Amino acid sequence: MFSKTPTKGMRDFLPEEFRFRQKVLEIIQSTYEKYGFSRIATPSVENIDLLCSKQGGDNEKLIYKILKRGEKLERAEEGKMCDLGLRYDLTVPLARFFANNQGQLPSVFKAMQMDYVWRADRPQRGRYRQFMQCDIDILGEESNIAEIDLITATMQALKNLGFNGITVKISDRRLLTAIANKCGFEKEIHDKVFIILDKLDKIGIGDVMNEIEEIAPGKSVAFVDMLNRILHSDNALQTAIDELGEELSPSVSENLRQIIAVTNNTVTNGKVVFDVTLVRGMGYYTGTIYEISLDGLDISAGGGGRYDEMIGKIAGTKVPACGFSIGFERIVLLLSERGAKIGGQRNATALVIPKKCTDKQYCDIMDYAQHHRTNGTEVSIVKRIKNFAFQLKQLREQGFDLIYEYRENGELVKID
Amino acid sequence: MFSKTPTKGMRDFLPEEFRFRQKVLEIIQSTYEKYGFSRIATPSVENIDLLCSKQGGDNEKLIYKILKRGEKLERAEEGKMCDLGLRYDLTVPLARFFANNQGQLPSVFKAMQMDYVWRADRPQRGRYRQFMQCDIDILGEESNIAEIDLITATMQALKNLGFNGITVKISDRRLLTAIANKCGFEKEIHDKVFIILDKLDKIGIGDVMNEIEEIAPGKSVAFVDMLNRILHSDNALQTAIDELGEELSPSVSENLRQIIAVTNNTVTNGKVVFDVTLVRGMGYYTGTIYEISLDGLDISAGGGGRYDEMIGKIAGTKVPACGFSIGFERIVLLLSERGAKIGGQRNATALVIPKKCTDKQYCDIMDYAQHHRTNGTEVSIVKRIKNFAFQLKQLREQGFDLIYEYRENGELVKID
Numbered sequence: 001m002f003s004k005t006p007t008k009g010m011r012d013f014l015p016e017e018f019r020f021r022q023k024v025l026e027i028i029q030s031t032y033e034k035y036g037f038s039r040i041a042t043p044s045v046e047n048i049d050l051l052c053s054k055q056g057g058d059n060e061k062l063i064y065k066i067l068k069r070g071e072k073l074e075r076a077e078e079g080k081m082c083d084l085g086l087r088y089d090l091t092v093p094l095a096r097f098f099a100n101n102q103g104q105l106p107s108v109f110k111a112m113q114m115d116y117v118w119r120a121d122r123p124q125r126g127r128y129r130q131f132m133q134c135d136i137d138i139l140g141e142e143s144n145i146a147e148i149d150l151i152t153a154t155m156q157a158l159k160n161l162g163f164n165g166i167t168v169k170i171s172d173r174r175l176l177t178a179i180a181n182k183c184g185f186e187k188e189i190h191d192k193v194f195i196i197l198d199k200l201d202k203i204g205i206g207d208v209m210n211e212i213e214e215i216a217p218g219k220s221v222a223f224v225d226m227l228n229r230i231l232h233s234d235n236a237l238q239t240a241i242d243e244l245g246e247e248l249s250p251s252v253s254e255n256l257r258q259i260i261a262v263t264n265n266t267v268t269n270g271k272v273v274f275d276v277t278l279v280r281g282m283g284y285y286t287g288t289i290y291e292i293s294l295d296g297l298d299i300s301a302g303g304g305g306r307y308d309e310m311i312g313k314i315a316g317t318k319v320p321a322c323g324f325s326i327g328f329e330r331i332v333l334l335l336s337e338r339g340a341k342i343g344g345q346r347n348a349t350a351l352v353i354p355k356k357c358t359d360k361q362y363c364d365i366m367d368y369a370q371h372h373r374t375n376g377t378e379v380s381i382v383k384r385i386k387n388f389a390f391q392l393k394q395l396r397e398q399g400f401d402l403i404y405e406y407r408e409n410g411e412l413v414k415i416d
Numbered sequence: 417m418f419s420k421t422p423t424k425g426m427r428d429f430l431p432e433e434f435r436f437r438q439k440v441l442e443i444i445q446s447t448y449e450k451y452g453f454s455r456i457a458t459p460s461v462e463n464i465d466l467l468c469s470k471q472g473g474d475n476e477k478l479i480y481k482i483l484k485r486g487e488k489l490e491r492a493e494e495g496k497m498c499d500l501g502l503r504y505d506l507t508v509p510l511a512r513f514f515a516n517n518q519g520q521l522p523s524v525f526k527a528m529q530m531d532y533v534w535r536a537d538r539p540q541r542g543r544y545r546q547f548m549q550c551d552i553d554i555l556g557e558e559s560n561i562a563e564i565d566l567i568t569a570t571m572q573a574l575k576n577l578g579f580n581g582i583t584v585k586i587s588d589r590r591l592l593t594a595i596a597n598k599c600g601f602e603k604e605i606h607d608k609v610f611i612i613l614d615k616l617d618k619i620g621i622g623d624v625m626n627e628i629e630e631i632a633p634g635k636s637v638a639f640v641d642m643l644n645r646i647l648h649s650d651n652a653l654q655t656a657i658d659e660l661g662e663e664l665s666p667s668v669s670e671n672l673r674q675i676i677a678v679t680n681n682t683v684t685n686g687k688v689v690f691d692v693t694l695v696r697g698m699g700y701y702t703g704t705i706y707e708i709s710l711d712g713l714d715i716s717a718g719g720g721g722r723y724d725e726m727i728g729k730i731a732g733t734k735v736p737a738c739g740f741s742i743g744f745e746r747i748v749l750l751l752s753e754r755g756a757k758i759g760g761q762r763n764a765t766a767l768v769i770p771k772k773c774t775d776k777q778y779c780d781i782m783d784y785a786q787h788h789r790t791n792g793t794e795v796s797i798v799k800r801i802k803n804f805a806f807q808l809k810q811l812r813e814q815g816f817d818l819i820y821e822y823r824e825n826g827e828l829v830k831i832d
Contacts, residue, residue: 002466002730004515006459007500012513014520015454022455034789036764036796038431038814039438043422043546044460044532045480045502050418064461067481067498069536081497082483084423086461097428099420104430106810108798116460120485130459143799145769145778152782156789261775266782314418348452353561359677362561366568366682373450373572380452382524383559394522398454 009121009129015398021132023342024332025114028134028157035153037112037136042093044086044116050096051085055310057283059088062119086118090135091284091307091323092314098139099315108140110149114328126333135304137323139311144259147288150304150324151263151272154292158301159269161331162340165295166270168263171278172256172288173305175240178247179276183223189215193223198279200227230276237274252287259288284310288322294334301334302326346399348378352391352415353406355383365406425537425545431814437548439758440748441530444550444573451569453528453552458509460502460532466512467501471726473699475504478535502534506551507700507723507739508730514555515731524556526565530744542749551720553739555727560675563704566720566740567679567688570708574717575685577747578756581711582686584679587694588672588704589721591656594663595692599639605631609639614695616643646692653690668703675704700726704738710750717750718742762815764794768807768831769822771799781822 006012013021029039051063065082067073073081087093090113098105113135120129136153138146151168158166176197180190196211203211205224212220226243233239237260241253256274263272272290280289280303287306294301304324312318335342349372353365369379380400385391392415395403403415422428429437445455467479481498483489489497503509506529514521529551536545552569554562567584574582592613596606612627619627621640628636642659649655653676657669672690679688688706696705696719703722710717720740728734751758765788769781785795796816801807808831811819819831 002469002512002515003463004512004731006512006516007461007463010459010461012459012516013457014517015456018455018457034792034794036766036794036798039434040431041429041434043426043428045423045426045534045546047419047423053418064485064500065483066502067483069480084480086482096418096420096422099418100422100428101430106814107801107807110796118461130461141799143771145773145797145799148778148782149797152786156786258775258778262778262782265775265779266786315420350452355559357561359674359681362564362674362678363681366564366678370568370572370682376450378450378452380526381561381565382452383557383561385523391523398522 007129009123011128011130019346020336020342021332024161024328024335025132025134027160027342028326028328029112029114031157031160032112032136032153035110035136035149035156037110037153039112039114040094040097041113041115042087042090042097044118045084046087046093046096048082048085050092050314051087053092053314055092055095055284055313056088057281059119062121063088064118064120088119089117090115090133090325091137091310094135094137094139095311095314095321098311098319099317102315102317106140108138111135111137111139113137126330128329132328134326134328135323136325137321139319139321141322142308142320144255144288146320146322147259147290147306148262148266150322151259151290152266154302154324154326155263155267155269157326158292158331159267161335161342162338163294163301163331164269166267166301167293167295168270168272168290169275169278169293170256170260170272170288170290171275172252173285174252174287175244175248175256175276176279178244178252179223179226179240182244182247183226184219185216185223194279197227197277198281200277227276236276240274240276256288280305282307290324292326297334299330300327301330346378346401348380348398348400349402349404350395350398350400351379351381351404351406352384352388352395353381354408355385361406361408361410364410368406368412423545425539427544427546436752436758437748440577440744440751441548441550443576443758444742444744445528445530447573447576448528448552448569451526451552451565451572453526453569455528455530456510456513457529457531458503458506458513460534461500462503462509462512464498464501466508466730467503469508469730471508471511471700471729472504473697475535478537479504480534480536504535505533506531506549506741507553507726510551510553510555511727511730511737514727514735515733518731518733521555524554527551527553527555529553542746544745548744550742550744551739552741553737555735555737557738558724558736560671560704562736562738563675563706563722564678564682566738567675567706568682570718570740570742571679571683571685573742574708574747575683577751577758578754579710579717579747580685582717583709583711584686584688584706585691585694585709586672586676586688586704586706587691588668589701590668590703591660591664591672591692592695594660594668595639595642595656598660598663599642600635601632601639610695613643613693614697616693643692652692656690656692672704696721698723706740708742713750715746716743717746762794762817764796764814764816765818765820766811766814766816767795767797767820767822768800768804768811769797770824771801777822777824777826780826784822784828 064086066084285305289305291303480502482500701721705721707719722738
């Protein structure tokens, strides 16, 4: 006999859960469509060279690699047994998609992707090896209308799912660099500084200082002092601008300021705030970065940023790009924990018929069912089983709110 | 630089094509829902043991196999480098799904699956290495209400997609066996006989006789004579019954007769006919088999049958099962060749805004767009580019039927 369970870290979706997930996807998609995003899709499988192009950071360690086939496998050298892999995100495939189809795409392309990705990660609560990502990306737009569009659309999608009290934290990679420069950290340790800064929420300012001191002796006090001044100010962005002086280009700070001002004026279910401790892991970000947090929840429900260099590295032509990804699996988990009523009633009729039917009976039954289906009702025909009470119980559990029994004499009886 | 094209045999879907495919899927799903089928989903990745369980026939040769990871790979023996694979169909995973979730499923379970499968096949026109399958299956129902339901629902789905003049050819594996027995073919060569029979349409009766003679000398004439009598009779099923006498169980012929009678009474866009030459490749079929052909087209647009043994082999408990699969990729190809208008107008507004905007301008623009989105219109905001004529052309090509320009003085101008 075979193992009945799904592949480790992956899931079967039963009807009710599938319906719920599909409804959530529909709400997200229809919201994004209102903002001019169009769905596209790429194959689940990409060439291994693309997947291992150093754009995916640590995710590249988690690739499911596919063995070469037939003669190719026989001729393969050791260590080059695989030619394909499952995508670990939707951004790297999007860059290839853009390169492949650029001639047919508008100069500014607003893409929506809702698809599975695969990572051979350590499975844990709310984290799976096959999971859905919902990404919107704007390619070809260098101005901050891209960020404003992405943030506004994402918050609206979450609003349509019933989420209020959303905070979008925003910063800019170039501002982080300015801080690191201002505090005199060598370029080589910038990333390490950012990783420590990223942990502030978890480890507290004291341990941030200790860890910084370890990698850059003598420089932790100035760094932490500056952080404290920014964090405890009434206008964190202005304080950061004042602290950083010439290290921060005015175009970077003005850009951030405008995004924050305009989005806060537009959205109605939360706020957009500058957060000096925001880092975001992905190495490909070049400008703005942002992350969603939901009221009272210590988790990120999505994030994104600007990655103006990445498409160029893959496609050969430099194209400004900016994206926002919703943490779909977390959103679904939160919604189901809240008992959110998404998808509504099933509104279905079950028609229980005799174990044996004559042609005439069958035809009458089918005519009845077809008629009601045409009128919009879901009608499921089932054979009566011996344990009728059990059958009724199962039908009700499946969401059939109307149950009729077709008797052998042609009578149709409603079962209460 | 990396290869820009998708993995060999796989495809990128641009917005228009994606929209079309999604609309076709929506029509199929909403039709099947009316018949009481519920969507489920399994992971794309299954354990290699399950995929290689001899239920998939020749498809098992086409599996994309996934390399073990980390320590597991280091410890792997030669020839056991892979522990997972991409599913090549939706039926084998359904059997595992059923085994895994049986406790939460009703006694009669009507499943719908619309998902990708992967086969490392030789790519050719209309045939891909990643493609969509649309399957409905009824598990736990041994009576022919299953076949009647599946055939009626599938024909209705095709009707809702605009297909009329559909012929569903139907037969039964047990009837084929009765023919083979009646003609005196040894059990060992039954499958070979069926493979030759399957080719009748292509090679003609003469070559069928020659090929049969080669594998069963002296038995081809009786076989071909019987075929001819059935094929040229006004009531092929009755002739077959008469020819086969006691070799064919009355329950098998009565079952077929009733399915044909009832479905023909119910469906309005075609007919269901007995076809003695129908074979269907998959080895797991145990009873009825059926296949869709569309008027004037020499291709199968889907098919299925009863497979009462397969779930037992995978799940350990015997469960009657019956399914119907639509050839989604072919259907999409046919519809797009016909220029079918599925999905309708996009009904979208583009709002062209100045290259640089003040906060006030941005806020006004966003308010305008949000207002119209709330009222149901798709509003896409784009920055004006130098070559405005080119930009307008691109916007129109994308399906924006209303284009407004927001001028710096706050004026909103409709562009014709």
